[in-house]
Every structure is written in C-alpha cells, then in structure tokens.
Amino acid sequence: MSAHALLTPLEPTGSLTVEKVLSVRHWNEHLFSFTVTRPPSFRFRSGEFVMIGLMGDNGKPLLRAYSVASPSWAEELEFLSIKVEDGPLTSKLQQVKEGDEIFLGRKPTGTLVADALLPGRRLFLFGTGTGLAPWMSIIRDPDIYDRYEQVVVVHSVRKVSDLAYREELDNKLAGDPLVEDFAATQLHYIPTVTREPFHTSGRIDALIADGTIFAGAPERPQKFDPEHDRVMLCGSMAMIKETAALLDGQGFTEGSNANPGEYVIERAFVG
Structure with missing residues (x-):
C-alpha cells in the first residue's frame, strides 16, 4: 500500500x-x-x-x-x-x-447500453481515445452476441501506443471463457491511427465514407441501413456530432433508455 x-x-x-x-x-x-x-x-x-x-x-x-x-x-x-x-x-x-x-x-447509469437500441443485425461501436472503454464492457458480455449477428469496434486514436487493448481485440478476445467462441466469428475490430504511420489512418468519418467499416462482412450491405444497423458513439465531441448528423441524415433516430432508437450517445459526457 x-x-x-x-x-x-x-x-x-x-x-x-x-x-x-x-x-x-x-x-x-x-x-x-x-x-x-x-x-x-x-x-x-x-x-x-x-x-x-x-x-x-x-x-x-x-x-x-x-x-x-x-x-x-x-x-x-x-x-x-x-x-x-x-x-x-x-x-x-x-x-x-x-x-x-x-x-x-453506488449508482451506475448511462445510455450506451443494448436496452437503449432497437433490435438489429449489425452493431457498430465507434470510439475515439478512451471512448473505447464502454465497448470493452459490451463486447465481453455474451448477451450482445445473441442480439447482433455482427459487432464492429472502430477505435480512432492519434498514436499507435494509444490503441489500448489492441492485442486482445486483434485476437478477438481469445481466451475469454464466456465470449471467445462468439467473438471469433461475430466480432470485427478496426483500429485507426491519425498522427503516426499505421495500416489504417483515416478518421471515423473517412472510414464510413470509403466503406472500411463494412469490410468485415462483404456479404452484408456496404452502407448504413437504419432497419438493421445500430450504432453507439463515445469519444470526442467532434466525432460524435459529425457521426450523429450523418446518421440523422440517413434516417436513424437517437435512442434512450425510455425510448430505444437506432443509435445512442452518452448525453452525460457530451452535455
């Protein structure tokens, strides 16, 4: 001590x-x-x-x-x-x-939970920096793989060393007794680094625009579909505002615990 x-x-x-x-x-x-x-x-x-x-x-x-x-x-x-x-x-x-x-x-709370989303097929988890934290919770919960056929984690950071949990995510949570079998086929991890050389370097809006985020499942639609796709956003204000505006423009509605929708953000963090 x-x-x-x-x-x-x-x-x-x-x-x-x-x-x-x-x-x-x-x-x-x-x-x-x-x-x-x-x-x-x-x-x-x-x-x-x-x-x-x-x-x-x-x-x-x-x-x-x-x-x-x-x-x-x-x-x-x-x-x-x-x-x-x-x-x-x-x-x-x-x-x-x-x-x-x-x-x-003593009282946890928040809207970045599966209950705040309508049922769907694909779940996209977009995070910048420490915005990865809630996704590490969600993707290690077996329930999420019952709710969605595919779970896509997109993590955008400035430096390669900022990619916390990269090894665990690259290995699709291998060794996790509760979810490794689900994650092996349903989890897709896309790290991107904006200020150092890396195999993926676009910001999240660029990866949406060029289709990178859809690469893990070529048999599924290569664009957002509000009927079947669900999205969670956590991280920088700029990313959240840009992505939420894009989703709004494509017919998505923001959800909450009281009124589930097609995407959610954490209002307590963004004001």
Whole structure:
C-alpha cells in the first residue's frame, strides 16, 4: 500500500463506497487503466458509467464520470483513463498503485447500453481515445452476441501506443471463457491511427465514407441501413456530432433508455 493511502484512509458516504485498487496498467505516457474491487451490491449494465474519484485538496471527494470497461459479470471493475498533468482528478488518479483506495459511486447509469437500441443485425461501436472503454464492457458480455449477428469496434486514436487493448481485440478476445467462441466469428475490430504511420489512418468519418467499416462482412450491405444497423458513439465531441448528423441524415433516430432508437450517445459526457 502506498504512503498516501496509509495516511488518508477514505470513508464511505451515502452515495460512495471505498474500493481497493487491484492492478494498474500504463499503456503509454498519457493513458492507463486500472481495476478495483467490486462491492457485492454493485449492479450495472455493460456500457454504463459511474462516478469514481479521490479525496480533493479541500477535504471533499473529487469525482468524475468514468465508463466501466469490464463486463457486467466481472468480479472486478476496470476503468480506462487519460493522464492530464494539471487535471484536478487525473493528475492524482494516474499515481494510484495496487492497494490504494478510491471512491466508487453506488449508482451506475448511462445510455450506451443494448436496452437503449432497437433490435438489429449489425452493431457498430465507434470510439475515439478512451471512448473505447464502454465497448470493452459490451463486447465481453455474451448477451450482445445473441442480439447482433455482427459487432464492429472502430477505435480512432492519434498514436499507435494509444490503441489500448489492441492485442486482445486483434485476437478477438481469445481466451475469454464466456465470449471467445462468439467473438471469433461475430466480432470485427478496426483500429485507426491519425498522427503516426499505421495500416489504417483515416478518421471515423473517412472510414464510413470509403466503406472500411463494412469490410468485415462483404456479404452484408456496404452502407448504413437504419432497419438493421445500430450504432453507439463515445469519444470526442467532434466525432460524435459529425457521426450523429450523418446518421440523422440517413434516417436513424437517437435512442434512450425510455425510448430505444437506432443509435445512442452518452448525453452525460457530451452535455
């Protein structure tokens, strides 16, 4: 346990539990993921987010919304985060080590869930940067492969080292006891890197325009079909606005938990 965890033990509140950090993985100089203990009472749907945080300098919990990157059945909770040198929370969070404590909100929520979409055949998961996190939850949930014939993860980043979980995704989650058989035939992963040489370098809008995102299933339509295609968006505001406008123009409607549609975004993150 690190010194600061020993010096300042956290206390649970009515809305927050205190959990232990189990592991930390630094992907590069500005991206890391970590796992924490999961309270027995904590229930969530794959794709939801929750508030997590540390004690702020003012003696009050400093919290931010983070998508859970682990599936709903997992015994541990996993999160993916950027490192911001002067970020109020991430400047501290990036220093956590195994054995440290963090705050975890008691009530996960969100719209990046299968229930907010109408039934369909193909599911496209478009993410930039840490917007991959909810997709890692969703694609490790067996239920999604019952709902969709094909699941396409498109992850756009600036640098090759930003492609978190690339090995697991390239290998179609091989070794995952619950989904490896489904993922082997139904999961398609398209990484793209915009600022370094890589085999795919277009932004998401370019990959939609040139048909790259449809390459995994040449027998299916090589364009969006609002009757059978469903889309989730998470990441940069620019990507979400551009893609949502494109989908709106092709007859897609945005869904929510109360009123499922053909595509969803996380309103809590985009404002």
